[in-house]
Amino acid sequence: MSTRKRHTPEQVVRKLTQADQLLAQGRDVADVCRELQVTEATYYRWRNQFGGLKADDAKRLKDLERENATLKRLLADAELEKAALKEIAKGKLLSPQRRRAAVHHLMTILRVSERFACRVTGQHRGTQRRLPAAQTPADPDAALRAWLRTYAKAHPRWGFRRAYHDARGEGWTVNHKKIQRLWREEGLRVPQRRRRKHLGVSTAEPQVRADAPNRIWAVDFQFDATTDGRPVKIVSIVDEHTRECLGGLVERSITADRLVDELDRIALVRGYPAVLRSDNGPELACATMRDWAGERVDLAFIPPGQPWRNGYIESFNGRVRDECLNLTQFWSLTQARVVITDWKTEYNHVRRHSALGYQTPAGYAAACTHR
Template identity: 80%
Template sequence: MATRKRHTPEQIVRKLATADRLMAEGKDVADVCRELQVTEASYYRWRNQFGGLKADDAKRLKDLEKENATLKRLLADAELEKAALKEIAPGKLLSPERRRAAVEHLIRVMGVSERFACRVTGQNRTTQRRPPAAATPADPDAGLRIWLRGWAKTHPRRGFRPAYHDARAEGWLVNHKKLQRLWREEGLRIPQRRRRKRTGTSTVPIIPPADKPDAVWAVGFQFDSTTDGRPVKIATIVDEHTRECLGGLVERSITGDDLIDELDRIALTRGYPGVLRCDNGPELACDAMAEWARERVGLAFIPPGEPWRNGYVESFNSRIRDECLNINIFWSLAQARVVISDWKEDYNHRRRHSSLGYQAPAVYAAACTHR
């Protein structure tokens, strides 16, 4: 039984050219198909598909079809790899154990092959198929692992370095690198004690409206650094009614006692405010501040994580950051004090504030009669 012959695009184009020559000699389609040894259906199909093409054009068309199929396959593989990478937990898979777990997860969840999963995760297939020593009954380090788990349970606040010296003292022949590796494989770690953030206690139930000067002062801090990398801390004290910036404390670090001294210095000329609005920073939520404010002013702490409740300070800090700190480079603390002090002087006496009827804060404060 004769098998069906498949023609290449070049052969089809050549046979169509022969058919055109025979038909020009006066032969009909049936005679042409008989001479070409094809059916009329094949002839008409070829004519619709390859009519008007030359042999080189047909070959180029075939190559383009193959290239298009290859690109589609590569695009599908790339999309599948992208979906697989999203399925894996974020972060780098640095250890063979994590890669092994990622490969098993992809095979189980996405139904991909082991070859594909290993390629995506960067895992060698030999490593994937070889079980780790800890998972085999003949684990040479099984005894040391048991000893490590018991030692970590007895000493929960000690790390692998003390464990290494104790293991050597008890006769285990192991170096510190291997013991650290076993420590990590067993998931032993010292739990980190998080420092509890202190929250200040307000002494005023309701903050009165800032309808006159010195009714409410707002306190906050801004940070920058000098060219040697050392920090610069700026205390911001704003009168919420007049929008004046009070004080000019610029130091490497500012403690609660430093802030109290600055507030006392300002109060010598202006008096103490009715309420001091502040965040829950350690300088403000300390015992020294609470003791100082007990007989002088009321403290109003904003809720933690809600800086918009102290909007006057945040607005001022954005201005000093944009107009002063971002355009100046400080090479010393003394220079930072001079530049920031000059900017605050310009802010208070010459910078017009839209909420004050386009008057400077100091000019508005001098003309303010409701005290």
């Protein structure tokens, strides 16, 4: 059985020239078509398409048609790529995970092929088809990922740097870059709260330096409330050198006499400090505190409206607010005492402090040789 033959433009022009010669001899169109072995419909289609052309002209016309079709296809691909780039996220797709997600998005929304989507996003097709290690049963970091999730759940306001030092402390052999990468892949980013900027004028008054433990204690008050709307007053006392929280009170109201009793209780264990730094609140700048200090403790009051001059206790209060008070709803004073006391114990013995080389305050105080 013979197959259908496809004629080139040169062959078509030659057959049309032969048909003109036969027609000039008096042959009719039907005989000419039988002689050329084509149908009359094909003959008339050739006549409309190639009539009056020479073989070179027909070849050139065919090349132009082919080039025109190629240009149309390239234009269509360019427009499709432009639409695809508008569809995916703005900016550079730097990681294979983001490129993989962009490829799936384009294939779903624009109904394009995987090859086209990979070309637009710059993703290698082999990388696209290979599952990430985190999505395979043989993930080598599965145990570490589970540990990071548990760690972030227990300490929602702690970041990857502290997680790295705690992981090393628990025996994980890993560097900080891997902890940061896994932390981001697990979506464990700690939301950053916007801080207010304080404007003030510094004075030339010399600041007392805490160059040894028990040299300077800092004290300050905080306020919260229980669910019934009643206030909760919190006082904290911090050693500025070791960053330890030495003690504190959680009451509805705290007077100067109650604060003096707490200072005496701490002093029975640690001795009295050389300086007690605080603001000039009514509980601190009063006759009771002046009589308690006497000649053994120097009361250093910061200038009014300049809380940054008592920066250690202000930083500690910020940690209390961010990691404890903002995460807990107190329904009673007893619950507030238990939660805040437990947090301060964790602060001293578990929470690693960046200013102490990521040691705990209690661990640093035990090894401190500054006397």
